[in-house]
Amino acid sequence: MATLNYSSTFLFLLLSTVLHVLLLGCSGKVEAYRFEEMTANLQRRSHVVSLSSLIPTGVCSTPAQGAKTSSGLLQVAHKNGPCSPLKEGNAKLHDFRQLLIDDQARVKSIHSKISNKDPLEDSAVKVPATSGQSLGTGNFVVTIGLGTPKKPCTLVFDTGSDLTWIQCQPCVGQCYSQQDPIFNPSASSTYSNISCNSASCNQLQSATGNSRPCGSTCIYQVQYGDGSYSVGYFAADTLTLSSSDVFPKFKFGCGENNQGLFGTADGLLGLGRDPVSTVSQTSQKYGKLFSYCLPSSTSSTGFLAFGSQVGTSSKAQYTPLLTDSNNPSFYFLTITGISVGGKSLSISQSVFTTSETIIDSGTVITRLPPAAYSALRTAFRQAMSKYPTASAYSLLDTCYNLNGYSTVSIPTIVLHFSGGANLNVDQSGILVQASSTQYCLAFAGNSAATDVAILGNMQQQTHEVVYNVAGGKLGFGAGACS
Structure with a gap:
């Protein structure tokens, strides 16, 4: 089997450094330093990669324990990997071509939004959406709690979106198939709809460009570049990120008409900069500070942390x-x-x-x-x-x-x-x-x-x-x- 040997450049640098150290009679400490410095210089030029490390496996290398208990720290997993709470199957991991197609759809949507163009006007009507396929708007999921008593919700997190939304009962239009039970607002003692003439509803309309008319309650609608959409009530309920991090009256979309390429996730966690985003709504506690680490493999996990950084x-x-x-x-x-x-x-x-x-x-x-x-x-x-x-x-x-x-x-x-x-x-x-x-x-x-x-x-x-x-x-x- 063919493998790559170290380059002649590396061997020359190694021999030169060792000879230099011996001739000058440098101390062992200096010798170690020069060797480490030379190795670091080489590492800045190349990586020796085992191809097996680039191949997804069906086994989670990190125990899937859900959200960690420390303040504001959630476990992150690739939504289709073995560490994910969503059991969509590993077959999709190998559908890389479809992932790139979905990714390009997202990029085109971002380019259109930033350039103030709208090539997919009314895309929720014009573009057929297929349930159960991978979504180009995010690949990593976290699990949060919503309602009283709290219900676990597994959401794709997205720094390119603002509004957090989940699927809600009853599905008056249509709902795609998700793994968790669909959230039931009537089962939460702290749930409430937001009124149509409130400042919060005006804030939502400014954030989403939503011009949908409403009566006594505020209605939201979001559309994505691939034709996926979610429509429902703009509501408030208790958000739980950890045992000590609980946010009453968290505003989110309670979607009763949802269709698109959302896989089996319950919805989306918006981490953009708008006042309706999770980052802004939790700012009194976290100071608009968050971080994440995305794992290098679908078979390992990372983290999403609010209010403090982790590790490095x-x-x-x-x-x-x-x-x-x-x-x-x-x-x-x-x-x-x-x-x-x-x-x-x-x-x-x-x-x-x-x-x-x-x-x-x-x-x-x-x-x-x-x-x-x-x-x-x-x-x-x-x-x-x-x-x-x-x-x-x-x-x-x-x-x-x-x-x-x-x-x-x-x-x-x-x-x-x-x-x-x-x-x-x-x-x-x-x-x-x-x-x-x-x-x-x-x-x-x-x-x-x-x-x-x-x-x-x-x-x-x-x-x-x-x-x-x-x-x-x-x-x-x-x-x-x-």
Whole structure:
């Protein structure tokens, strides 16, 4: 079986360093330091990846214990993986082509929203929605409690959405099939509908662009770029995140007419910046501070934390968190450059300022401006020139046939942000398995230079991503989850 040996460059550096240390008679401490420094320099240039680590397994490597009991800390799992409370089956893990199709639908929706275009006007009517398939608006789920007595609700969490909503009885229109029992408002002693002429209802209409007429109670409706939708009452009930973190009169959508590509999740947890989002509604306790770590594999878990960071936050590197007045819900960042294999790519700053950049938990594959992606692709292909190429796979155009290889050496990819923050992309976010022998670069280019760039969730994996919304900054802390 073919494997990659260490490069001659590595051997030269190793021998040179050892010889230098011996000749100078340096102490053992200095010798260890120089060796570690040299190894770190090599690691900044390449990763040696076991291909088996990129293949999903059917066994959860972290015991699925549900939400942790500490304040504001929830367990995160890939919604289709073995650690998920949703038992949708692992067969969908291998439907990677459909995942990319759904991902592209989400990206087009984001681009349309930010550019103030609406190519899918009234899409809930025009686009047929199919229940039970993967949703392009998020891949990771958490379980929260809602109502009195509290009922567990497993929700996709999404930084690109504001309104939290769940399916509710009775389904006066139609409801898709979900795993948990559908929430029954009449069984909760703390449930109430929000009146139509209230400030909260006006706030909702401003946030969602909802112009639907209502009588005595406030009605919400949300539509997604793939034609999925949810319609129902804007309501309030008790939200429970942990035994000590309980929020009375939490405002959410109680959907009685829902259809689309939501899998078997109960609904969606909105983590955008609008006043109706979970981040804003819990701000008195958490101060608009939250973080998450997305696992590198569908067979392991991460976390979503409110009000405090976990693990690596003290070592996080921060970049300014920007706001676009035309799109105030999204989290904007500024990319300043990209390095591949330890070398900075020659990309004009205007490439990134022309497009702007957002970070999004629901987009899977990072989208870069065409010129930036072209430079990244060229450098990556040069570093991978010894491996046999394969045909493109959906939107991924840089692929390799690695049949017969057990390990490969891939170049490091570092995304540089304003303020000096660097995101050293985990190896799981660089090379992705598309088929049994086909592995592809997990980045894609936008169609136009003006399309907003999107930092997707695959490139965020294993990092604690810290959203200090009140402080106007976002951080990356490496190695926070596996």
